[in-house]
Amino acid sequence: MKIPTGGRRRIQGELARLAHPVAASTVWEILHAAGIAPAPRRSGPTWRNFLTSQAQGILAADLCHIDTAQGKRLHAMAFIEHGTRRPHITGMTTHPTAQWAVQQARNIAAEPGERGAEPRFLLRDRNSKYTDAFDAVFTTEDTEVLLSDPWAPRINAHCQRVIGTIHREALDHVLPLGESHTRKVLTDYQDHYNGHRPHRSRQHLPPSATGQPAIVHDLDDRGLRRTRVLGGIINSGSHQSGPPRRNQRHHPRPLTPPLQPGRTPLASQNTDAPLDADTDLRQRLAFSPKLTPHQARPPDTSSENTPDGSHSTFSSPAQPRTHAPTHTRAQ
Secondary structure (H helix, E strand, C coil): CCCCCCCHHHHHHHHHHCCCCCCHHHHHHHHHHCCCCCCCCCCCCCHHHHHHHCHHHEEEEEEEEEECCCCCEEEEEEEEECCCCCEEEEEEECCCCHHHHHHHHHHHHCCHHHHCCCCCEEEECCCCCCCHHHHHHHHCCCCEEEECCCCCHHHHHHHHHHHHHHHHHHHCCCCCCCHHHHHHHHHHHHHHHHHCCCEHHHCCECCCCCCCCCCCCCCCCEEEEEEEECCCCEEEEEEEEECCCCCHHHCCCCCCCCCCCCCCCHHHCCCCCCCCHHHHHHHHHHHCCCCCHHHHCCCEEEEEECCCCCEEEEEECCCCCCCCCCCCCCC
8 A cells, every 4th residue: 555645644544444443653653663754745845945945935924022111011013034034123012903913014015115026925823913804915916825833933933033133132232111212223223134234044145235245455445434233232344435544542642741832852952962960850850740850850979988998879869858956945
């Protein structure tokens, strides 16, 4: 008996018709021991192969939630293009309903210029907010609606991963204050995601890019510019025209202190001419503003004979020390 497209239930029915009743689990054990997967179509494409081959014509939809600082939970509708990985956040509300979901479907259908060609398939889950009116918006454009199986998160894995990326890179680092603040955060991150963020599935190109950028050979003529997104949580780089601009704040300070008005640097003076003590003191004070005259004055050295006949050299202070007079009490 050969059943090319039959599973274990089909084989169980054929055996029961031939007066050989067996359980479906027994058929599964026999197939498993023989190394045959109990699938109805063993030679057909898998779900992953289908998503890869039809990526340019698949549009996925799903709901995501955002918690605000006021304790409210907002719900947003996200549409993801499988071919370009481009997300579209169409709307946001605190109480999503079926009528609100239909309006979001009309919003994404009214933007053919941003999405390119019309999708062939719409992939969504079995949420009760997706009614027949929601599907009618896409079926009128010859788009087939595909429903995901219950408890099968990998069916709509691309959309779930993009929503998780939005949370990990933006919403987990920003606590939105309200609906308007949340909308601003999602809009800024969506512009960065579509225009600058690279994707491995697209050869490290952002969703809106159509080809690889030109290779820059002379880096001296093209500088780099850093753009802060969401207040510096995300940084993106791009080329700028002209030589690179250097940040003066990171330059080391000059080792030579600035000259005071009316002073002459030592390098411009005649080093062959001898300098007297007063000129040397003034120049040292000019280059060391925090140096006191007592510290800058060169020490005066003199020598005298000791009782044993040797010479001792000592330094005399710049100013002689004076002792306070002692007062005695009158008797």
